[in-house]
Amino acid sequence: MSELTIRPVRGLPELREGDDLAHMIRERTDLEAGDVVVVVQKAISKIEGRIARVDESEKMEVILSEAKRVVRTRGSLVIAETRHGFICASAGVDASNAPEPGTLVLLPIDPDASASLLRERLGELTGRVVGVIVTDSFGRPWRQGTTDVAIGAAGIEVLRDLKGERDPNGYELKSTVIAIADEIAGAAQLVMGKLDRTPVAIVRGLDVAGHGTARDLVMPADRSLFD
Amino acid sequence: MSELTIRPVRGLPELREGDDLAHMIRERTDLEAGDVVVVVQKAISKIEGRIARVDESEKMEVILSEAKRVVRTRGSLVIAETRHGFICASAGVDASNAPEPGTLVLLPIDPDASASLLRERLGELTGRVVGVIVTDSFGRPWRQGTTDVAIGAAGIEVLRDLKGERDPNGYELKSTVIAIADEIAGAAQLVMGKLDRTPVAIVRGLDVAGHGTARDLVMPADRSLFD
Numbered sequence: 001m002s003e004l005t006i007r008p009v010r011g012l013p014e015l016r017e018g019d020d021l022a023h024m025i026r027e028r029t030d031l032e033a034g035d036v037v038v039v040v041q042k043a044i045s046k047i048e049g050r051i052a053r054v055d056e057s058e059k060m061e062v063i064l065s066e067a068k069r070v071v072r073t074r075g076s077l078v079i080a081e082t083r084h085g086f087i088c089a090s091a092g093v094d095a096s097n098a099p100e101p102g103t104l105v106l107l108p109i110d111p112d113a114s115a116s117l118l119r120e121r122l123g124e125l126t127g128r129v130v131g132v133i134v135t136d137s138f139g140r141p142w143r144q145g146t147t148d149v150a151i152g153a154a155g156i157e158v159l160r161d162l163k164g165e166r167d168p169n170g171y172e173l174k175s176t177v178i179a180i181a182d183e184i185a186g187a188a189q190l191v192m193g194k195l196d197r198t199p200v201a202i203v204r205g206l207d208v209a210g211h212g213t214a215r216d217l218v219m220p221a222d223r224s225l226f227d
Numbered sequence: 228m229s230e231l232t233i234r235p236v237r238g239l240p241e242l243r244e245g246d247d248l249a250h251m252i253r254e255r256t257d258l259e260a261g262d263v264v265v266v267v268q269k270a271i272s273k274i275e276g277r278i279a280r281v282d283e284s285e286k287m288e289v290i291l292s293e294a295k296r297v298v299r300t301r302g303s304l305v306i307a308e309t310r311h312g313f314i315c316a317s318a319g320v321d322a323s324n325a326p327e328p329g330t331l332v333l334l335p336i337d338p339d340a341s342a343s344l345l346r347e348r349l350g351e352l353t354g355r356v357v358g359v360i361v362t363d364s365f366g367r368p369w370r371q372g373t374t375d376v377a378i379g380a381a382g383i384e385v386l387r388d389l390k391g392e393r394d395p396n397g398y399e400l401k402s403t404v405i406a407i408a409d410e411i412a413g414a415a416q417l418v419m420g421k422l423d424r425t426p427v428a429i430v431r432g433l434d435v436a437g438h439g440t441a442r443d444l445v446m447p448a449d450r451s452l453f454d
Contacts, residue, residue, distance in 0.1 A: 141453035145406030179372030187414030226368035
């Protein structure tokens with residue numbers, strides 16, 4: 001690994017249901033084998049039609065319908081577990097960057113499948129084998145601010161397990177598993193911003209091809225120290 | 228923002244107490260104004276002599292002496308709050324990548340001050356105004372794997388608050404605060420690896436100069452939904 005570069009994909013139009021995002025990406029960038037294409041969740045939700053046309057007063061109803069479990073609440077803030085097992089604000093339901101006023105964007109039904117579909121289509125169009133990550137901005141317990149994390153992935157080594165490897169002293173690393181896909185998601189967010197309509201970035205120079213999915217990032221309940 | 232690049236700084240020796248890390252970095256890389264120099268916590272702890280020379284059987288004692296509060300335990304796993312307010316495994320005490328067998332590495336006393344000192348010294352040596360982030364690998368509730376986060380920062384816009392800004396539809400973003408320093412920390416980890424002794428990376432192409440510290444990333448207890 002000599003150098004990692006991250007470039008936003010510029011000039012994408014406002015996305016609509018049914019759009020061929022892979023084609024739009026292909027028109028605007030030259031992919032190389034091993035690139036990781038990072039796409040924000042809202043872009044995927046829009047092309048998949050995961051939009052609720054409701055008044056903002058009905059937002060709580062939509063949130064609860066998207067939630068498997070409410071984890072914490074304070075005032076209008078709801079931290080909920082989604083069907084996918086992700087724990088995040090409003091079960092991922094959001095009014096910002098929605099297609100138009102009076103709409104809410106919901107998480108994709110199966111973001112790993114969304115990532116996989118986009119990856120296949122990019123492969124068809126470009127002949128390049130790439131990885132794809134679908135990201136969303138999650139808050140964290142005990143820390144201020146959100147970071148982007150992977151909610152969907154395809155063709156990526158999502159977790160890198162260093163178990164059994166040794167440090168330079170020969171000390172065996174017992175349980176170092178790095179959430180690479182989340183670090184890539186956060187890295188890509190740095191070039192995308194929230195406001196200037198750049199929902200896709202290309203990460204180049206990593207050696208992270210693999211077979212993980214974002215579901216692998218969800219801690220099984222029986223191993224979780226937190227409820 | 229057109230492109231972000233991240234490069235590891237190669238060829239650093241094993242670090243010892245009192246080493247002039249800024250000088251070592253300067254010898255191995257050309258810094259530009261606005262670069263962010265990311266350094267893993269263990270490098271800082273080693274040059275600051277934050278090493279406990281104890282048998283691993285005494286590790287729990289050291290952890291508890293470094294902890295302000297124990298948050299969760301399971302078997303030998305202790306999640307604790309450090310003096311700085313960080314919540315992490317073993318209160319940041321770690322045997323991997325320690326200077327030699329029979330030693331434990333502790334977190335720096337004041338990682339923001341460590342970052343600030345390194346930043347000043349880099350400024351003296353290079354004439355460049357850069358940002359510095361000190362990182363550590365933390366686990367997260369509900370998600371598998373660690374990501375690197377900022378435990379020290381200087382000259383950086385640690386949190387970017389989009390409050391009051393509007394999305395392309397004019398929807399006002401109510402509470403979008405991005406933990407930029409944590410995303411930079413994770414991004415840098417991608418090129419550093421755990422094993423091949425590259426504790427420093429240079430992030431170029433961001434526009435993140437500012438005055439934040441990693442303490443700003445700690446959620447105040449009265450605002451936290453989690454204990």
